[in-house]
Amino acid sequence: MSKKRSSALPYARGAAMALVALVLVVAGAWASWGSAQHVLLSKGREHGTLTVTGCSTDICTGRFDPEGPAGARTDMTIDHSVAVEKGGRYPVVVKPDTTELVRTGWAGGLHAWLPLGGALLLAALVIGGGMRLPRLAWVSASAGGALLVGAFFAL
Known part of the structure; x- marks a missing residue:
């Protein structure tokens, strides 16, 4: 019984870290959407x-x-x-x-998505350290960093 129990721990840790990363990204997207919807869906x-x-x-x-x-x-x-x-x-x-x-425009759009950029950077730490998926962590960190740097130069 102890063998089955100990073999399930890595899966539970991975699932918990995936849930934390997902919550971070969803929270960042939710925080961004309040302003971003007016920039993206501005027709009318x-x-x-x-x-x-x-x-x-x-x-x-x-x-x-x-x-x-x-x-x-x-x-x-x-x-x-x-x-x-x-x-x-x-x-x-x-x-x-x-x-x-x-x-509106590029500056307004990038500024509206800043919370998502920060969330992607934080999620990269969880993905790389907690889930041990370095490639996915680098993709997440690169996307978040590009968003933050783009907003910095656009503003």
Whole structure:
């Protein structure tokens, strides 16, 4: 009986590590999707340009000039991050039924997927160390690193 029991331990460890890696990647994708959906599925949403006039610790406000005949508005906000600075002009899309904006284009898309990039890097450690799959770990780390580096240079 002890032989069957001890031979199942590596499989249980592998399954547990796979579950941890899966949870990390799913959590990263879930955290990213809140902003990324507005960048990726922006057809039919209100597009325009935001000129940032002021920032607090959490949000920035400014003048939103929508595409089309609608007039400019000043009640729109965008999350304050390294990607947004006072005086900058950014292409944005409006989140439906809100006054919140999300950056569009390559910079906005890469910025929206940053949590997934971090999750892929963390999952690479679990995949390589816990599951002992170095090639898959390198693929995960490379994808996460490329996403983070791409966002850094795009912003």
